Amino acid sequence: MESQFLTTFVLLLAISSTMADPVPVSKSFSKFAIQLYQQCVAEKGGNVILSPFSVQSALSLALMGATGETAREMSTVMGYGTQDRNAIADNFATLLSTYKDSPLLKIANKIYVQNKYHVKAQFNDIATKKFNSEAQSLNFAQNVESAKTINTWVEDKTNDKIKDLIPADALNEDTRMVLVNAIYFKGLWENKFKPEDTKKMPFHVTKTSEVDNFKYGILEDLNAVALEMPYKDSDLSMLIILPNEIDGLPALEAALGNKDLSEITQNLYKTEVMVYLPKFKIEYEIELKNVLSKMGMAQMFSNGAEFKDLLEEEEPLKVSKVIHKAFIEVNEEGAEAAAATGAIFLTRTAHVAIFRKTFKVDHPYFFVIKSNENVPVFSGSVKEF
Numbered sequence: 001m002e003s004q005f006l007t008t009f010v011l012l013l014a015i016s017s018t019m020a021d022p023v024p025v026s027k028s029f030s031k032f033a034i035q036l037y038q039q040c041v042a043e044k045g046g047n048v049i050l051s052p053f054s055v056q057s058a059l060s061l062a063l064m065g066a067t068g069e070t071a072r073e074m075s076t077v078m079g080y081g082t083q084d085r086n087a088i089a090d091n092f093a094t095l096l097s098t099y100k101d102s103p104l105l106k107i108a109n110k111i112y113v114q115n116k117y118h119v120k121a122q123f124n125d126i127a128t129k130k131f132n133s134e135a136q137s138l139n140f141a142q143n144v145e146s147a148k149t150i151n152t153w154v155e156d157k158t159n160d161k162i163k164d165l166i167p168a169d170a171l172n173e174d175t176r177m178v179l180v181n182a183i184y185f186k187g188l189w190e191n192k193f194k195p196e197d198t199k200k201m202p203f204h205v206t207k208t209s210e211v212d213n214f215k216y217g218i219l220e221d222l223n224a225v226a227l228e229m230p231y232k233d234s235d236l237s238m239l240i241i242l243p244n245e246i247d248g249l250p251a252l253e254a255a256l257g258n259k260d261l262s263e264i265t266q267n268l269y270k271t272e273v274m275v276y277l278p279k280f281k282i283e284y285e286i287e288l289k290n291v292l293s294k295m296g297m298a299q300m301f302s303n304g305a306e307f308k309d310l311l312e313e314e315e316p317l318k319v320s321k322v323i324h325k326a327f328i329e330v331n332e333e334g335a336e337a338a339a340a341t342g343a344i345f346l347t348r349t350a351h352v353a354i355f356r357k358t359f360k361v362d363h364p365y366f367f368v369i370k371s372n373e374n375v376p377v378f379s380g381s382v383k384e385f
Contacts, residue, residue: 028079030261032056033368033376035077038257039291041381049282049326049380051339057181059292060088061109061131062300062319065123065310070299077296089130095375096132105185105234108157109133112150112178114140118312119177133179140175143168150178157182161327162339170321177310177317185369185377187231188334214275216357217268222255223248227275227359228268231334235372238335239265240277242365249364249381256366261374276360280382281329288322328378335369339378 033052040050056078063074064085075081080088099105111127113119115137119127127133138146147168154165161184171178215228223244230237241264243252289301299305305318326339369378 029053029056029375031079032077033379034256034259035295036291037379037381038253039294040286040288041253043291044286045383047280047282047284047380047382047384049284049328049339049378050324051183051326051378053375053377054181054183054339055288055322055324057092057109057131057183058179059297060092061127061133061179061181062307064089064126064131065120065307066300067308068306069304070306073297073299077292085126089126093130096130100132106157106183107132108180108182110153110180110182111135112138112146112180113311114138114176117176120309120312123309138178140171140178141173143171146171146175150180154180154182158184158327158339159186159336161336162325165323165325170323176315183339183377185236186334186336187234187236189332190230190232212273212275213270214273214359215265215268216271216273216359217264219264219267222252222259222264224252225359226264226268227273228265229275236369236377237372238330239368239370240359240361240365241367242359242361243363246363249366249383252366253381261368261370261376265374271357273357273359276358276362277330278361278382279331281327282380282382283325283327284380285323285325288324289319292322326378326380328380 029052033050033056036052036055037048037050040048059074059078063071063078066074071085075083075088096107099107109127109131111119111133113135119135124135127135136149138149140146147166147170150166151164154162166178217226219226219241222241224241225244226239226241228237228239239261241252241256243249245251292298293301300307300319302318303316305316307317308314310317324339327336329336364381364383366381367379368376370376
């Protein structure tokens with residue numbers, strides 16, 4: 001009977017203090033986030049909310065146990081190039097340590113291993129010291145109980161926003177390992193909207209409006225405008241990119257593939273803006289096997305997968321599923337978001353505002369919740385209400 005390797009990852013996004021930038025990881029995260037978003041849109045329509053940071057975190061942990069062509073594919077797609085695993089692990093250790101004591105951003109990792117099997121010492125050392133993970137044994141043959149254990153952990157780490165991440169039938173006697181990454185985010189706007197100003201308006205949808213100083217820019221090459229709204233007491237902000245045309249989102253989504261977030265944010269300047277923003281809530285679920293394969297990570301799902309540095313026992317391992325669930329709610333106060341992924345295995349001088357700008361979000365748009373260093377934690381699009 002063929003053995004299977006399963007990785008599961010859940011991400012919670014939250015507010016945090018200033019994030020350090022070790023090696024230039026923001027570009028790799030940004031590139032991966034856009035490609036992931038584009039492929040998910042192609043795979044499944046409608047409103048989208050993803051946590052590319054969650055997916056990349058879990059895949060990076062799995063990469064620590066990958067070898068050969070499998071490792072090369074994973075490193076290439078995630079933008080790491082020829083960095084060795086220790087350098088990649090050090091990047092994550094720096095990122096995670098930034099949020100270790102944050103009351104607003106909670107990040108957790110967990111490894112579940114089939115009982116009587118043993119995690120390889122080197123992988124365990126990296127997982128524990130660099131990814132702040134811990135291991136727990138489960139009998140995956142008892143799939144209902146094992147799924148309940150994992151899903152309960154996920155619910156706890158995501159403030160009950162992500163439920164039933166792992167279906168029981170995704171686990172069986174051939175399952176050897178499940179990797180879980182969890183992040184939860186609840187942030188208040190630095191400049192809150194007034195609930196009494198909320199009123200219904202057409203979306204071409206409940207809207208909020210506020211006048212304040214925000215980072216704003218006209219993105220001529222994307223045929224769009226952008227607005228960045230910070231969250232209170234954090235280095236995180238929501239970047240909204242609004243196409244100039246009502247039906248311009250598909251063209252924007254295609255053009256974003258040639259852009260890095262830093263190229264967009266450097267074109268923004270602080271000015272007084274009247275903002276009209278829809279209140280919205282999105283729940284999203286997608287199986288990422290096809291998405292990741294099309295991005296260039298097909299081998300990890302095949303019988304030729306190489307995960308020789310995960311377990312002491314010499315069994316062929318492969319990823320069988322990658323399940324991603326995400327949630328976001330945006331209102332006058334701020335935003336709350338959570339996500340779960342299960343893989344069963346310009347600089348421009350600031351301008352002084354002369355005329356007040358109006359940023360009216362009344363048709364489909366793309367958004368990112370990101371750090372000051374342009375690491376995207378959540379991304380998505382609102383197309384309909």
